[in-house]
Each structure stands twice: as structure tokens, then as C-alpha cells.
Amino acid sequence: MTKKINHELTSHGETRVDEYYWMRNLESDGDVRQFLNSNNDQLSTFLSDTSTLQEELYKEMRGRKKEVDETVPAKDGEYFYYNRYIAGGEYPIYCRKLGINGKEEILLDGNKLAEGKEYLDIGAYSISPNNKLMAYTIDEEGDEVYKLYIKDLEKDSLYDEVIDNVYSSICWFNDSEHLCYNVLNDKLRPYEVRLHKLTTTPSEDTILYTEESGEYFVHCSKSNDKEFIFFISAGSISSEYSYISANAxxxxxxxxSKRAENYEYDVDHYNGEFFxxxxxxxxxxxxxxxxxxKCSKDNWEEVIAGSDEQYLLNYESFKDFAVLTLRENGLKKFQVIHxxxxxxxxxxxxxxxxxxxEDDNFEYDTSKFRMSYSALNTPWSVIEYDIHTKNIETLKVQEIPNFKSEDYIVERLSISVRDKSEVPVSVIRRKGVELDGKSPLFVYGYGSYGYSIEPGFRDDYLSLIERGFNFAIIHPRGSSTLGRPWYEDGKFLKKKNTFFDFVDCTESLCQLGYSSRGNVFAMGGSAGGLLMGAITNLAPDLYKTIVAQVPFVDVLTTMLDKDLPLTELEYKEWGNPEDREYYDYIKSYSPYDNLAEVHYPNILATAGLNDPRVTYWEPAKWVERIRDRNIGNSEVHFYTNMDAGHGGASGRxxxxxxxxxxxxxxxxTFNLV
Structure with missing residues (x-):
């Protein structure tokens, strides 16, 4: 029996009682780690009769990954850069050649860096303009706290200085002697950009830019023409750019341009002008x-007007052309502007x-634009567009053994939901599968931050599709699939639209014959895990099984806790519950606060012990309270990766x-073992 210690949380004169609040005390309460390990053991026991199946699934999925592989070399100056994998290697080896037929030079071997470690993430790397140095960042815990190293590529040795507590953006100045990087504060927020000079101690580094507000993250970026370095302070609904010459x-x-509420912008440079x-x-x-x-708005000249039909996402200049990325009818497109x-x-x-x-496009003076392309039934390919001939050349295609695109049907549906909005749904199913309601259905969604889940190729999911599942990606409000208004209509005091869209689309897919009520598996992660928590409460009988990966399920308590890394930044997504209106609204959907005595579906929640984005205790508490209130006999389990963070295990x-x-x-849980 898991212990309960009532902890009172009072806001706006209202007191909530959290009996599992103690689970956040990892360092001071030994029962926390015991609870996590015990839950891992319980899951292992439940799945003990699936060891052969798990090995089979693992071999299938691994068999779709090319053991020995490399990316398409991308030109940057005199060198061609690429990554390659060796047989059995978990991590990429970063390489370059002087000329396309030159001798390989290994810049960084991820497999050697990972030796003796449970986790490794190479957050960012940057080559100096003189091609002699490499700066890179490493996270060995999964907590997204990186160390910055500088490597002398000619001597194949590291500089003495190691910079701690950094995030993952690096920009070299053009003198190849100075670089800048972003730094974390004590709440793990990237809040500052600092300047480092080679061979000096990090304590001597000077501050170039600081952001005091907890609602903004700071990073640095270099313009495509290498003329400027930008310092970007970005929040959920506003942003601000500052700049410095990359030569000085x-x-x-x-x-x-000074930031303001609900005012966002991105900056590109071309020929003495900011776009x-x-x-x-x-x-x-x-x-x-x-x-x-002359950056003031008085000097702004409109180049492309805003449009209800086209959502403009990015603008990037090259020497002879620019590429505009946009979204139209829910799908991403590119326009080349000469x-x-x-x-x-x-x-x-x-x-x-x-x-x-966009794929690797390092060269400013080029006539080609490289992209990555796939569809639900089409493996990933690297393609290159020639701006003069308009031809598209395929440079590489993902190799999937025994896979045939023509064996699958891909559909793009538009489903009417309860308020008559039309929600896009992307579907793939095997040919020959009848829409008679007998097949199990796998539905996936996210629906927050304006982030859109693209209907690209997911080779891992073939293991379920080949076992009879139809698969659908629901694109609810809260994403920006149908433009910025689609996002605005699924956040703040309209957040429930995300959840209603997902439930209504699942219902409609069942009515259309893709499955039937109670024969549906749903999965989502992070804010998509919030979606999973919400549908668990809204429609527990609609889903047979729900997998919530690193789920944000204790929304109200988290948003009231300013000591957590992301809380203040998140005010512009969910609202600040210090305002009573937002408090009441968040409380009305926060999954942990709305669990009732009902028959819940089978549930598996996952966490990363070192996750700074969604703390492990959120899914831990959620699962335990579900167990308390579940009046059925469904399976409710919790798994924690004890060596990783938000993204789980790091090796390929x-x-x-x-x-x-x-x-x-x-x-x-579907009795398909």
C-alpha cells in the first residue's frame, strides 16, 4: 500500500488536498525511489509473459534501421559534412571531407563519448569559420544541463576550458577566436548569452545579453550570410531580437524591435536589410x-501581406534566392523567391x-535547396531542388526491408466536431482492411504550443499496423495545422477544444468503421500526455488502452509553482492560475484534479527521472490516484527510466x-499477444 500524506495547497481561499505530494521529495524521502523501482518491477512482472514478443518487436524495429548508414554530405565552404553510423553503434560519428572525394576526418565519435555512460546527448556543435576548431555541448544526465567543450581539430585535442551550466546554442564570431553561447540560471532557464575568448577561463566571459523575465528563453543564432549574430528572447506569444556584427x-x-504582448517576429538578413x-x-x-x-516600424516595407489561407512559418535568404516556408490546407510548403x-x-x-x-543547407552561395520528405506510406528521402531548372533530385531514400508503399492506403479526412469545426485527420491502413469496425485503432495527438504533428513516415509504428491496427494522427486545435487561429482556439480559456476535438474525432473514426468504441489505443507525450490525461477523464469507455509518455498531468499545481523551470514561461500557453479565472479553468481540466470513481481504461504512463520539463512525480501521482479511484479491473502501470530525461533513452x-x-x-491489453 502506497503511503498517503495529506498536503494542503491553498489558492484564492480554496484548499486542495494532495495525498501524494511527498513523491517530489526524491532526495529526502527514501520511499520515493522505492516507489519508482517497485512500479518498474510491477510492470516487468505484468509483461513477463511477453519477453519473446518484446524481443520480436525490438528485432522488427531495429531491422528497419540501417546498421551501417550515413547522411548525405552537405557542403559548407571547402568541406563536406556528414554523420555516419557503424554496425551496433548507438550514436552518430560526426565527419567531414576536404572536397567530396577527400579523406575522411572524424570530428566527434558519439560512441566513444558515450562509453561508460547511461545517457548521452550532443546538444549542439559548431565549426569555427577558419575550419580549425569545433565547439560542442554534452548532456550526460538527460536533465538538459550541458557542458561546452572546444576541440582543436588539427591537433585532435581539447582546449583546457570547459564551460558548465550551458544550454545548446553556439555561435562563432568570424575571427574564429571568440564564440558566444547561452547559459542556464538556477531554474534551468536559458537566460543569458555570454562571450568567450579562446584560452581564457570561463569566469572571464562577458555578458552580451540577459533576459530577466521567467517567461522567455534565450538563445543565439547566426545569419545565413554570416554577417550577424542574433540574440533571441522567445516566449509563447512574444519575441525579441537583438543583434551584433559577427565581425566585431x-x-x-x-x-x-522592442517586444510587446502578442507580438512575435523572426529576423533574416540579406544585402544590408533585415527581412x-x-x-x-x-x-x-x-x-x-x-x-x-533603420529598424523602427516607420521604416518597414511590406514584402508579403498576411493571408487567411497561408500561415507563414519561416523566411531564409541565400545569395540569389530566398525560401519561404508556409502552411496551406494543413500541409507545409516551400516557395522560392528569386x-x-x-x-x-x-x-x-x-x-x-x-x-x-528543410535539410542541411549550409552554403549561402548556392543554387540548390535541400529538403527531407516523407509520407505515412513513404519512407524518408533527402531531395534537392534546383532553382534554375526546377528539377528535384533524390539524393537518398530510407531503406526499409520488405516494405512496399503500395500495400497501404493513406487518407486525409476532415471531421466535424461538436462546435462544427472541421478537424484534419491523417490516416494510414493496410490495403484489404475492411472498414467494418472490427480493427483496433491507434490514435495519436499533441495539440499544444502551436506545434503540428506532421503526417510523416513512422517506421516503428509499422509493428502495430502490421498486426492489424489502423493508425490516425488527429490534428486538434492547439496545434497550428490550419494556421495561427487554429492554435489560438486551443489554448488559454479555450484549451478544452483540444480535448474535445480528439475525443470527437476518435468517435467519428469509429463511426466510419476504422474501429469501434472500446477498441482504441491512444498515445501522446508531454503536452500530448496532458491530452491523454484529459481524454482519460472525458471518455474512459471510448479507449481500451492509453499510453501517456512523460505526461503533463498535474497542471494546476505545477502552474502555481514558480520554482519549477518552465512555470513562468508556460503562463502564455495555459494562463497564470494566480488569476482566479485561469485557476478555475485549469482546475476544471487538469487530469490529476479531475479523477473520479469510474472504470478507467488500461493505462501506461512513463517518466524520465532527470526530466526538467515534466517532472517524474506528475505521472507517478496520477497513476497512483487512478489506482485509488478505478472501480474496474483495468491494468494501470507506471515506468520510469532512471537514467534519462524528457526524451527517454538516448541511443538509436x-x-x-x-x-x-x-x-x-x-x-x-488488446489480447493480441
Missing amino acids: PKAAVSLV ILTNDEHQNFRLVKCPVD HDSGKVDSIDFPQKAYSVS FEYLKEEAMVFAFVLK
Whole structure:
């Protein structure tokens, strides 16, 4: 029996009692670690009869990963950069060649760095302009606290200085002697950018930029033409750019445009002008430009007007052209804008539902633009568009043994929900599967921060699809799938729209024959885990099994705790519960606060012990309270990775063991073992 210690939490004259509040006391209460280990053991016992299945699933998923592989080399100056994997290697080896046919030079071997460690993340790396040095950051705990190292590539040795407590952005100044990086404060918020000079001690580093407000994260970025370094302070609904010449590390830092509530912008530089993508006049953003030395809004000239149909996402300049990334009808697209003529060419893609993103485009003086492309039934490929011929060349295709795209049907549905909004849903199923309601259905969603889950290829999920599951990605409000208003309609005091959209779409998919009530598996992580917690309360009989990965389920208590790393930043997503209106609204949907005595579905929640984003105790408390109030006999389990953080295991094969465990849980609860 798990102990209960009533802890009173009082706000606005109202007191809530949390009997599992003690679970946050990892260092002072030995029962916490015992609880975590005991739950891991309970899950292992429950899954003990699936060991053969887990091994089978692991081999299947690993078999879809090419053991010996490498990325397409990308030119940057005289060198071509690429990563490669060796047989059995968990981590990439970062390499380059002087010329495409040159001799390989290993810059960093992730496998050697990971020796003797349970976890490794190479957060960022940057090569100095003179090509002689490499700065990189390492996290060995999963807590997203990095150390910065500087390597002499000619001598294959490290500089003496190691900079602690950094995050994951690095920019070299053009003298190859100075670099800047972002620093964490005591709440693990990247709040400052500092300047470091080679061979000096980090204590001598000077501050270039500081952000005092807890609602903003700070990072640095270099313009594509290498002329400027930007310091970006970004919150959920506003942002601010400052800049410094990349040729003058001691120069003054200048402001582009002062931030304001609900005012966001991004900056690119080309030929003495800043190109600014901003939502100052339209929710879906417009593009303006101004001289670098005249950034005030009085000098802004509109280049592309805002549009209800097109959501502008990014603008990036190269020497002879720029690429505008936008979202239209829920799908991402690229437009190539020629600097000399102003002519606009669209890069079109044939499938109804697909995912496309910019790949490595390091060269400023180029006539080609590289992308990664896939669809639900189409493995990832690296493709390159020629701005002159408009031809698209395929450079690499993900190799999946025994996979045939034509064996699957991909659909893009539009489903009407309770307030008559039309929600996009991307679906894949095997050919020959009848829509008679007999198949199990796997639904996935996220729906927060304006982040859109792209309908790209997910080779791991084939292990469920091949076992009879239809798979659907629901794109609810709270994402920006249908533009910025789609996001705004699923946050703050409209957050419940996200949950209603997901439930209503699941219901409709059942009515359309993709499955039936009680024969559905749902999964989501982080804020998508909040979605899982919400649907657990809203429609417990609709889902047979729910997997909530690192779920944000104790929303009200977390948002009232300013000592946690992300709380203040999150005010602009969920609202500040110090305001009574937001307090009441968050309380009305926070999963932990709304558990009742009902028959809950089978549940597996996961956590990372070192996770700074969603603390392990949120899913721990949630699962234990579900057990207390569950009046049925469903399986309710909790798993903690004791060596990782928000993203779980870090190796390319190691994480598959956790995936195999999750899928085995799903298949067992569906009696498909």
C-alpha cells in the first residue's frame, strides 16, 4: 500500500488536498525511489509473459534501421559534412571531407563519448569559420544541463576550458577566436548569452545579453550570410531580437524591435536589410523589410501581406534566392523567391498527407535547396531542388526491408466536431482492411504550443499496423495545422477544444468503421500526455488502452509553482492560475484534479527521472490516484527510466527497447499477444 500524506495547497481561499505530494521529495524521502523501482518491477512482472514478443518487436524495429548508414554530405565552404553510423553503434560519428572525394576526418565519435555512460546527448556543435576548431555541448544526465567543450581539430585535442551550466546554442564570431553561447540560471532557464575568448577561463566571459523575465528563453543564432549574430528572447506569444556584427565581438548590441504582448517576429538578413516575419498585423504573419540601421516600424516595407489561407512559418535568404516556408490546407510548403526578378516558384508535393522540412543547407552561395520528405506510406528521402531548372533530385531514400508503399492506403479526412469545426485527420491502413469496425485503432495527438504533428513516415509504428491496427494522427486545435487561429482556439480559456476535438474525432473514426468504441489505443507525450490525461477523464469507455509518455498531468499545481523551470514561461500557453479565472479553468481540466470513481481504461504512463520539463512525480501521482479511484479491473502501470530525461533513452537502438515494452503492453491489453 502506497503511503498517503495529506498536503494542503491553498489558492484564492480554496484548499486542495494532495495525498501524494511527498513523491517530489526524491532526495529526502527514501520511499520515493522505492516507489519508482517497485512500479518498474510491477510492470516487468505484468509483461513477463511477453519477453519473446518484446524481443520480436525490438528485432522488427531495429531491422528497419540501417546498421551501417550515413547522411548525405552537405557542403559548407571547402568541406563536406556528414554523420555516419557503424554496425551496433548507438550514436552518430560526426565527419567531414576536404572536397567530396577527400579523406575522411572524424570530428566527434558519439560512441566513444558515450562509453561508460547511461545517457548521452550532443546538444549542439559548431565549426569555427577558419575550419580549425569545433565547439560542442554534452548532456550526460538527460536533465538538459550541458557542458561546452572546444576541440582543436588539427591537433585532435581539447582546449583546457570547459564551460558548465550551458544550454545548446553556439555561435562563432568570424575571427574564429571568440564564440558566444547561452547559459542556464538556477531554474534551468536559458537566460543569458555570454562571450568567450579562446584560452581564457570561463569566469572571464562577458555578458552580451540577459533576459530577466521567467517567461522567455534565450538563445543565439547566426545569419545565413554570416554577417550577424542574433540574440533571441522567445516566449509563447512574444519575441525579441537583438543583434551584433559577427565581425566585431566587442561591438555594441542593438535591438531590432522592442517586444510587446502578442507580438512575435523572426529576423533574416540579406544585402544590408533585415527581412522580418511578424504577426503585427495578421495572425498568420506577414513579411516586411527595413535597412539594418533603420529598424523602427516607420521604416518597414511590406514584402508579403498576411493571408487567411497561408500561415507563414519561416523566411531564409541565400545569395540569389530566398525560401519561404508556409502552411496551406494543413500541409507545409516551400516557395522560392528569386532576388533579382522577384519571381516566385512553388515546390509542390504529390501526396494528400506528407511531411517536409528543410535539410542541411549550409552554403549561402548556392543554387540548390535541400529538403527531407516523407509520407505515412513513404519512407524518408533527402531531395534537392534546383532553382534554375526546377528539377528535384533524390539524393537518398530510407531503406526499409520488405516494405512496399503500395500495400497501404493513406487518407486525409476532415471531421466535424461538436462546435462544427472541421478537424484534419491523417490516416494510414493496410490495403484489404475492411472498414467494418472490427480493427483496433491507434490514435495519436499533441495539440499544444502551436506545434503540428506532421503526417510523416513512422517506421516503428509499422509493428502495430502490421498486426492489424489502423493508425490516425488527429490534428486538434492547439496545434497550428490550419494556421495561427487554429492554435489560438486551443489554448488559454479555450484549451478544452483540444480535448474535445480528439475525443470527437476518435468517435467519428469509429463511426466510419476504422474501429469501434472500446477498441482504441491512444498515445501522446508531454503536452500530448496532458491530452491523454484529459481524454482519460472525458471518455474512459471510448479507449481500451492509453499510453501517456512523460505526461503533463498535474497542471494546476505545477502552474502555481514558480520554482519549477518552465512555470513562468508556460503562463502564455495555459494562463497564470494566480488569476482566479485561469485557476478555475485549469482546475476544471487538469487530469490529476479531475479523477473520479469510474472504470478507467488500461493505462501506461512513463517518466524520465532527470526530466526538467515534466517532472517524474506528475505521472507517478496520477497513476497512483487512478489506482485509488478505478472501480474496474483495468491494468494501470507506471515506468520510469532512471537514467534519462524528457526524451527517454538516448541511443538509436536503446530507445527501441522502451518502444518494444510499450507496444507489448498495448498488444497484451488488446489480447493480441
